[in-house]
Amino acid sequence: MNLYPFGKFLVSTIFYPLYRVKVIGKENFPQEGGVLLCTNHINNFDPPVVGMSSPRTVHFxxxxxxxNVPxxxxxxxxxxxFPVKRGMSDREAFRTTLKLLRGGHVVGMFPEGTRSKTGELGKGLAGAGFFALKGDAVVMPCAIIGPYKPFKMLKVIFGKPIDMTSYRETKASAEEVTEVIMSEIRTLLEQNK
Structure with missing residues (x-):
C-alpha cells in the first residue's frame, strides 16, 4: 500500500506551520523525466521536509x-x-536507483552520506556523481537552511537542474561530477542565508 500521498499531507499539516517552511525555486523542478535530487543533510527530518516540498513524488x-526498526x-x-548499505558497494540499491531514474522517477539522496554535525556542508561521496552520470536523468541541487526550531523559518531551495549530457560526453569522473553537484548546493546555501 502506498502511503506517500497521506504521508505528504500529514507532514505538510504539521511541518509547514511548525517550522514556517518556505519553499523557493519550485518552478525549477522538471515536470517529467528522471531527476536525481541532491541535497545537504542537517536533520533527521530532512527527507520528509524535502518530500513535502517537492512537486513530484520522491523515492529516498x-x-x-x-x-530494522520495528x-x-x-x-x-x-x-x-528503499534501503542502502552505507560504506560499501550495494548492488541492489545501485540497481534500484538506476531503474527508478531511467524510468523517469525522482530519486532523493544526500551526497554527504550522513548528517552534518556542524550544519556546514561536508564533502560529497562519489555515489552522487556515479548516479548522475549513469542514471539518464538531470540533477536537481537542493539546499535546506534552517534551524529546525519551532516557529523559526526553515527554507527549502530548489536550484536549476544540471544537465549531465556534457559530463557524459567528456567522460567526467564520478568524483568530478559530485564536486559540481556540491558546488551548486554550496552556492544555494550561500545565496539564501
Missing part, C-alpha cells in the same frame, strides 16, 4: 539500519524509501 535512499520497516517502503 535510506540507511539499511532504519529498515515501526519504520513497514512504513518506509510504503512511502517509497
Amino acid at each position: 535512499m535510506a540507511k539499511e539500519e532504519l529498515f 515501526i519504520l520497516k513497514s512504513i518506509l517502503p510504503s512511502v517509497n524509501a
